[in-house]
Amino acid sequence: MPALYRPDPKILELGPDFYDPVEPARFPKAIARFQNHRWADRVGLGDCDDAAWVAHFCRFEPLPGNLAEPLALRYHGHQFRVYNPDIGDGRGFLFAQLRDGQGRLLDLGTKGSGTTPYSRTADGRLTLKGGVREVLGAEMLEALGVNSSKSFALFETGEDLVRGDEPSPTRSAVLTRLSHGHIRIGAFQRLAYFGETENINRLVHYCLANLYGQQPSTAAADNALRLFDLVAGATANLAASYMTAGFVHGVLNSDNIAITGESFDYGPWRFTPEWDADFTAAYFDHHGLYAFGRQPEAIHWDLAQLAGCLTVVTDASALSEIVTGWGERFEDALVRALIKRLGVPPRGGEQDRALAAALLGALQSREVAIDRLFLDWRGGRDPGAERYPSPTFRALATALAGRCVPVIHHYWSDPDPCSMHIDEVEAIWAAIAERDDWGPFENKVAAIRRMGEAMTNDVQAPA
Known part of the structure; x- marks a missing residue:
């Protein structure tokens, strides 16, 4: 219904x-x-x-x-x-x-x-x-x-x-x-710029009540600190999810960071084929400020700007403590995100950290594309030493011992992963621009959604 x-x-x-x-x-x-x-x-x-x-x-x-x-x-x-x-x-x-x-x-x-x-x-x-x-x-x-x-x-x-x-x-x-x-970090920056303290409190109240579903208190300083803590957690998850997806937003300015930690506004985005820390999306990002590997740093920096805005309504030292602890939050979020995309049940603690470290080692070796790795190893499957003989992948296989789970969606048996690299984006656009052919675009959306179904529940579904 x-x-x-x-x-x-x-x-x-x-x-x-x-x-x-x-x-x-x-x-x-x-x-x-x-x-x-x-x-x-x-x-x-x-x-x-x-x-x-x-x-x-x-x-x-x-x-x-x-x-x-x-x-x-x-x-x-x-x-x-x-x-x-x-x-x-x-x-x-x-x-x-x-x-x-x-x-x-x-x-x-x-x-x-x-x-x-x-x-x-x-x-x-x-x-x-x-x-x-x-x-x-x-x-x-x-x-x-x-x-x-x-x-x-x-x-x-x-x-x-x-x-x-x-x-x-x-x-x-x-x-x-x-x-x-x-609502963006930039909305708070504007209010701080003009010294509109009461409007900052009003916006904090709005975000807590309507975007985080929490009941604001009568203490404005407590509300601001509580909201900032929630935003810190949400942005740590956002940064981790970008890395795990191999995604480069391209323009992580403070006006492009939502208070909810939801990603939005896709302009010069790209997916990096391999785990390349220096890979950039925007042609105008001449110094690689928002390169793939620098995205956590960029989001952390934007969060610090929000903290500066809120110092006029809450305790600066408490805000600073949350900013300082953001890196640990990001690391924890990255472990969770990597294991989730790999499709194995989390175990928590050092077991998950060790698995994530082995997975990162395999990704950072750049021996295989990101999407290919996650297709082949989904559910903890080891494709075998013949296909993945290097020490980094044998270490991943060791870390996965006893954690393999069945994957039955047809997608995981496809010969190639569903990817979205720039050459395919340009080919889809060329079909539209040259022949007004929307077939490749529509087919790609369908293929993406099929992959999403596989990642969501790994249930049997039509090919």
Whole structure:
């Protein structure tokens, strides 16, 4: 049974200091290219017909009982470690809020929906290629178990866009994403920048109550410290999941780190084929600040910026202690994430640490691609010394002794893993750009979801 639609525009409780009402762009066309019916069912929108999808997710007519007008959220942020007070929602807005079947408050936000007060000199638009890439990236991360936003709808909009970093003119699109909150570290930075202490407390209260499901107390300092501790844990999990997935976000600025620790906003992302610490995603990341191996450092740095904002409302030494302990949290999260992707039951303590160390040794040897390793060794299976003869893999086999579990989903018998490297992304886009052939894109989404099913429960399923 589809979930019931449960609108709940909680953002209005914060008041107008946190957002600006805006109007969506008017597009000449509305061609549906991707509709996430799976998640539409989960949030009570599964009964929408084609006309309703266009009306709400390309024309952005309000959903019943929801926000009467879109809201561009206000925030600042460090961009490549340089503070920028001139940003905010520049080509997107919060369109609606609603509850899923578990009662979580989710946001429907946009990308490419037109200009806002924070667009500066930009046109507020999204290229179709950028939209396709975001769908592919979000689907892959969801399948790999990363706490990620979901691409909800992608419409081609019929405009010709000029971009300096790709052949122009290029096709245009508007994307709607489903997220567990759009509040960023940068939102707190903006409030601290302007000295809005009461608004910091108000935002802390909102995040605790609506994003973490906790009852705030009457002590503002306690609330801020409690929220920071929760964010520290969530961001440690986020960093660990990126590493385990072999994912490089590309732009881990403080305005791209959600308070919930949910990954979102996929621009120049890539997956590294091998465990290459220096692998970068963004062509403009000239110094490798957000390279694969530096992502935990980047997220930790962003967390420290949040701590600085909260020092005006809670104890600085307590915040500092949590920041200092983040590295240990990340290491613990990485152990859990590696063992989960390997598909063996956790045992805890030193046994899991030893297994994770052996697995990391195999990955860091770069003798085999990340996705290939996890396909071949899923469930603790040792493919044998003939295929994996090196000492690093024999050490992994030893660490796995007695921990093998059956895997029966057909995916684990596939000859090749489901991967998402840049050459395949470009091939999928080339089919669209050159022949308007969406078959490779649709087939890839189906293949990713099949892998996700295998990783979720390892149950028998059709090939």
